[in-house]
Amino acid sequence: MQQRHTDIAVLGAGSAGLSAWHTAKKYTDEVVLVEAGEYGTTCARVGCMPSKLLIAAAEAAHRVRHASTFGVNVSGIDVDGKAVMARVKGERDRFVGSVLKSMKRIPESHRIRGYARFIQPHTLQVDDHTQLTANAIVIATGSRPSWPGMLESAGDRLIVNDDVFEWDTLPESVAVFGPGVIGLELGQALSRLGVRMRMFGVGGAIGPLQSEKVHQTADEVFNRAFYLDADAEVKHIERQGEGVAITFIERGSGRELTETFDYVLAATGRKPNVDQLDIANAELSLNEHGVPNFNRFTLQCANADGSDSHIFIAGDANQAVPLLHEAITEGQIAARNAANLENVQVGRRNVPLSVVFTEPQIAMVGDNRPALEARYGGCDCIAEGGVSFGDQGRAIVMGENHGYMALFAEHGTGQFLGAELLGPQVEHMAHLLAWALEQKLSVSEMLTMPFYHPVLEEGLRTGLRDLNANLKQGSAITERCMECGPGG
Numbered sequence: 001m002q003q004r005h006t007d008i009a010v011l012g013a014g015s016a017g018l019s020a021w022h023t024a025k026k027y028t029d030e031v032v033l034v035e036a037g038e039y040g041t042t043c044a045r046v047g048c049m050p051s052k053l054l055i056a057a058a059e060a061a062h063r064v065r066h067a068s069t070f071g072v073n074v075s076g077i078d079v080d081g082k083a084v085m086a087r088v089k090g091e092r093d094r095f096v097g098s099v100l101k102s103m104k105r106i107p108e109s110h111r112i113r114g115y116a117r118f119i120q121p122h123t124l125q126v127d128d129h130t131q132l133t134a135n136a137i138v139i140a141t142g143s144r145p146s147w148p149g150m151l152e153s154a155g156d157r158l159i160v161n162d163d164v165f166e167w168d169t170l171p172e173s174v175a176v177f178g179p180g181v182i183g184l185e186l187g188q189a190l191s192r193l194g195v196r197m198r199m200f201g202v203g204g205a206i207g208p209l210q211s212e213k214v215h216q217t218a219d220e221v222f223n224r225a226f227y228l229d230a231d232a233e234v235k236h237i238e239r240q241g242e243g244v245a246i247t248f249i250e251r252g253s254g255r256e257l258t259e260t261f262d263y264v265l266a267a268t269g270r271k272p273n274v275d276q277l278d279i280a281n282a283e284l285s286l287n288e289h290g291v292p293n294f295n296r297f298t299l300q301c302a303n304a305d306g307s308d309s310h311i312f313i314a315g316d317a318n319q320a321v322p323l324l325h326e327a328i329t330e331g332q333i334a335a336r337n338a339a340n341l342e343n344v345q346v347g348r349r350n351v352p353l354s355v356v357f358t359e360p361q362i363a364m365v366g367d368n369r370p371a372l373e374a375r376y377g378g379c380d381c382i383a384e385g386g387v388s389f390g391d392q393g394r395a396i397v398m399g400e401n402h403g404y405m406a407l408f409a410e411h412g413t414g415q416f417l418g419a420e421l422l423g424p425q426v427e428h429m430a431h432l433l434a435w436a437l438e439q440k441l442s443v444s445e446m447l448t449m450p451f452y453h454p455v456l457e458e459g460l461r462t463g464l465r466d467l468n469a470n471l472k473q474g475s476a477i478t479e480r481c482m483e484c485g486p487g488g
């Protein structure tokens with residue numbers, strides 16, 4: 001057994017762990033990165049990048065299929081599943097390759113391969129070959145898919161996102177459980193690629209949406225494209241022959257149907273990889289899910305006795321905001337503080353921003369409505385405005401005029417607070433709004449910004465004008481912004 005000591009041990013060479021390692025290295029030469037699995041990160045191997053590659057193929061198929069909307073007739077469309085998956089995997093390998101290349105910047109002497117577990121608060125066992133003690137530790141072990149027991153009846157046909165990106169070709173059919181972020185992105189992509197797909201949820205949730213109006217619009221728009229029952233009644237799941245038979249009550253008709261699918265894709269959430277760390281030996285204060293309690297601004301964990309720990313937790317492992325850009329920021333903050341235990345500082349956190357790459361896209365900026373209600377404690381301080389993309393000029397031009405945006409601001413100050421967007425390419429608008437929120441702009445200040453014509457952002461201007469009117473800081477909109485250009 002090798003005995004080793006280091007200033008800082010970083011557990012997990014994912015996006016959070018890598019950003020932690022590089023930050024820590026600025027403060028000390030004694031930083032060890034421990035990785036249990038393959039190098040390459042979840043984002044590049046089975047997350048952000050391969051999912052966007054599959055979506056890109058699906059968009060191509062969708063464009064061709066709907067070219068006749070523009071008077072362009074394409075005879076026949078043939079989705080070559082093998083070619084689709086070959087490109088997904090080929091480009092995915094390129095992204096993984098660039099991560100692997102960047103790993104070379106981390107000397108071998110700073111890396112340990114193996115699964116880390118706590119023996120004591122400062123001591124880790126890595127597989128059965130190394131005992132590592134560290135002055136400070138950054139847990140950056142990520143998360144993994146989780147699913148309810150009922151899906152286990154699908155046997156070897158139960159799959160998760162990781163499995164999709166190993167396919168050599170597309171299957172005939174998939175039942176997706178979980179209309180969350182992963183389910184919506186992958187389910188819609190598969191459907192557009194010609195895979196027979198039904199999507200089942202519980203409790204009615206669709207992605208991260210909270211605004212009733214946006215949620216309702218999403219339910220309608222997605223259901224025009226594919227079968228989505230966000231509050232499904234699934235009676236029975238059984239592994240049968242070459243697939244899985246699912247008995248459910250069909251939305252709309254109310255009929256009990258039994259349909260067979262090649263696979264059941266579990267997209268029912270992810271759980272942080274802290275349950276197999278022997279975390280009890282770290283003597284930390286844990287929440288009801290067994291995840292260490294930590295400070296969101298310092299990433300420092302709390303000891304069981306309430307004092308500050310030498311352990312930090314970053315990225316999906318802490319379950320707070322499981323997004324790539326947050327994982328990187330958290331890795332930096334955690335490592336900076338792990339290297340300065342006597343002078344732990346609050347790190348700068350950006351305003352919440354997330355995008356779901358469906359079509360129409362979903363984007364969330366700032367706190368959502370329930371979070372704002374909680375913050376303002378029912379003081380009637382929040383104004384809401386909104387606009388449909390239904391008759392937005394550029395969206396009509398593109399043949400993508402569906403969706404709705406809800407915008408929030410503070411009464412009195414007129415300060416912009418956040419938004420829920422469902423619409424064409426709202427990823428870009430969401431960035432503008434996040435930047436405006438970072439700058440603490442008021443709605444009237446945002447309205448003084450330039451808006452080109454004809455662009456989707458003119459729809460945003462209409463929404464902001466509606467919000468401004470509801471703030472009682474501007475004139476009410478009686479009709480769309482025709483003086484700003486047609487279809488604004």
Ligand SMILES: Cc1cc2nc3c(=O)[nH]c(=O)nc-3n(C[C@H](O)[C@H](O)[C@H](O)COP(=O)(O)OP(=O)(O)OC[C@H]3O[C@@H](n4cnc5c(N)ncnc54)[C@H](O)[C@@H]3O)c2cc1C
Binds near residue numbers: 035042117277317
């Ligand atoms: C399908 C999918 C699509 C996504 N799309 C997006 C997107 O479009 N945009 C976005 O912002 N986010 C997206 N995400 C989320 C994003 O991928 C994650 O937030 C991000 O990858 C988390 O990084 P991480 O470093 O916390 O975890 P990871 O990259 O998973 O790294 C954790 C590492 O820790 C290792 N490890 C675990 N336990 C141990 C141990 N005990 N000892 C040593 N090593 C250990 C693991 O092997 C792993 O390498 C997506 C996720 C999925 C699954």
Ligand SMILES: NC(=O)c1ccc[n+]([C@@H]2O[C@H](COP(=O)([O-])OP(=O)(O)OC[C@H]3O[C@@H](n4cnc5c(N)ncnc54)[C@H](O)[C@@H]3O)[C@@H](O)[C@H]2O)c1
Binds near residue numbers: 205
């Ligand atoms: N575009 C992006 O940024 C992106 C893409 C993919 C993933 N991610 C990240 O990964 C995280 C995890 O994504 P996810 O989709 O696994 O989780 P999620 O929490 O977004 O969605 C899980 C969904 O499963 C549903 N569900 C739970 N139990 C169910 C059951 N028994 N039957 C049917 N449905 C059930 C939930 O109601 C929810 O809608 C996201 O929160 C996000 O942070 C981000």
